[in-house]
Amino acid sequence: MTWALVALAAIAAAPFVIELLRRRMTQTARAAAPGGFARLSDGVTHYRWIGPERGRIAVCVHGLTTPSLVWQAVAEGLAEDGYRVLLYDLYGRGYSDRPRKPHDRHLFHRQLNDLLHNLGITEPVTLLGYSMGGSISASWAAAQPERIEKLILLAPAGMGHDLGRVARITRDWPVIGDWLMLAMFPRNHRKGTASERAIARDVPGIIDYQQDELRWRGFVPAVLSSLRGMLAEVLERDHKAIRQAGLPVLAIWGRVDRVIPIKAMGVMAQWNPDAEHAVIEGAGHGLAYTNAGEVVQAIRDWRDQAGAVS
Numbered sequence: 001m002t003w004a005l006v007a008l009a010a011i012a013a014a015p016f017v018i019e020l021l022r023r024r025m026t027q028t029a030r031a032a033a034p035g036g037f038a039r040l041s042d043g044v045t046h047y048r049w050i051g052p053e054r055g056r057i058a059v060c061v062h063g064l065t066t067p068s069l070v071w072q073a074v075a076e077g078l079a080e081d082g083y084r085v086l087l088y089d090l091y092g093r094g095y096s097d098r099p100r101k102p103h104d105r106h107l108f109h110r111q112l113n114d115l116l117h118n119l120g121i122t123e124p125v126t127l128l129g130y131s132m133g134g135s136i137s138a139s140w141a142a143a144q145p146e147r148i149e150k151l152i153l154l155a156p157a158g159m160g161h162d163l164g165r166v167a168r169i170t171r172d173w174p175v176i177g178d179w180l181m182l183a184m185f186p187r188n189h190r191k192g193t194a195s196e197r198a199i200a201r202d203v204p205g206i207i208d209y210q211q212d213e214l215r216w217r218g219f220v221p222a223v224l225s226s227l228r229g230m231l232a233e234v235l236e237r238d239h240k241a242i243r244q245a246g247l248p249v250l251a252i253w254g255r256v257d258r259v260i261p262i263k264a265m266g267v268m269a270q271w272n273p274d275a276e277h278a279v280i281e282g283a284g285h286g287l288a289y290t291n292a293g294e295v296v297q298a299i300r301d302w303r304d305q306a307g308a309v310s
Contacts, residue, residue: 015182022217025098029216033095035087040114042107043097047088047115051079056149057121058083061112063131063157064226065189067094069209070130070288073202077296083126088115090133092222093213103222104229108136109143124149130288131260132157134251135230142238145245152299153251154288158235159264163227171227181224186214196284202292239271249275250302252295254283276302 023029030037035048048068058078060071068087075085089096091111092103101107116125126149129137134156141148163171166184170177193210200206213219242249249272253265265277278298283291 012179015179019182019217019220022219023215024217025095030095037095038115038118040111040118042099042101042110042114043091045088045091045097045111045115046095047086047119049084049086050075051084052082053084055079055082055084056126057086057123058126058128059086059088059112059116061127061129061133061137062087062090062093063133064231065093065210065213065223066130066206066288067209067213069094069203070206071128072206072289073292074128074288074295077292078299081296081300086119086121090136092218092226098216098218098222100218100221101225102229103225105136105139105233108230109140112136112140126150126152128152128154129156130154131285132226132231134158135233135235138235138242139233139238141247142235142241142245145242145247148247151242151247151249153249154295155254155257155260155285156251156264156268157231157260158233158238159260159267160234161261161264167227170224171232178221178224182220185220185223189214196286196290199290200286201290203289206289236271239268239275243272243274246274248306250278250299251275252278252280252287252298254285254287254291255279255281256283257285257287259285278302 033046035046038045038047060068060075062068062070068089071087075087078085091107092098124147127137127141134153135158137151138153138156138158141151170180190211193207197207251265251268253262255262262279268275269277280287280291280294287295
C-alpha cells in the first residue's frame, strides 16, 4: 500500500518536476537572438524591425503558442510595400520573459503600450493580430482607437467557441487543470505542429521553433494562463466599439481552420458589419506561415480597394 502511494505521488508530481527542470530564459540564452530587447514594467521583451526605417509602422502580434517568427514571411511582404514592421514576442513566448502574472488583456496591453513607449512610437500604427494576437489587437484597438490607422486580423480569437471537454476542464479547474496542462499539452503541441510540417513552407523552421518553445520553463504555464485569461474573453463589446470608432478592419480567415472555425467570421460580421473579410481557400489555422503570400495579397487588395473608393 505504501509503495502504491509513493508511486501515485511520483506520478502526480512528475509534470511539475519536469517543468521545474526546463531551461530558464536568460541573457545567455538570448545571446544569439536577432533584434533587440526592451526592459519593460513586467519584464524583458524581445523585438525586431523588418523593412525601411522611414516606412509607415505596422505592428504584428502573434498567437497563443507561436513566437513572433511566425510573422516573418508576412512581414517581408509588408516591407516590400514600404512598411516598417515591428515584431515582438509576447510574454511567455520566444525570447521574452515569463512573468508569473495573469496572462489577460491587462498584461498584454501593458506590454504593447510599454514597448511602443520604449521605442518612441507615437504615431498611429497598422496593427496586425493573429489568433490570440487578434484578441489582443482588437481589444487594444477598442481601448485606444486613436492609435490605430488600420486593424488587420488573421483567424482572430475572441468570437467564442467550444474548446472541448478536456480543454474546458483544464482551463476551469485549478490544480487539476494545471496538472492536465503540464502532463498533456507538450505531447499534443508536438503532434499538432508536426501535422503542419509538410505545408509550413513560408517560414523555414517554424515548426521546430514552435516545438522548441517546450524547452523553456514558463511556456506551458503561460499558455494555460492565456487560456484562462485573454482567450476566455468574448470580445463582442470590443468589436462593437471598433465599429463605433470607425476603424478600418480587415479579417482574414482560413477556410478549413479547425482552431478558429470559419463560422467565427459570421459572428464578427454581426458585431461589426463594417469590417471587410477575406477567406483563403484550403488554409487552416497556420495561414500566417502556410499561406503568407495569399495573406499579403489579401491585404494589398483591401488597400487598393479602399484607395479606389476614396
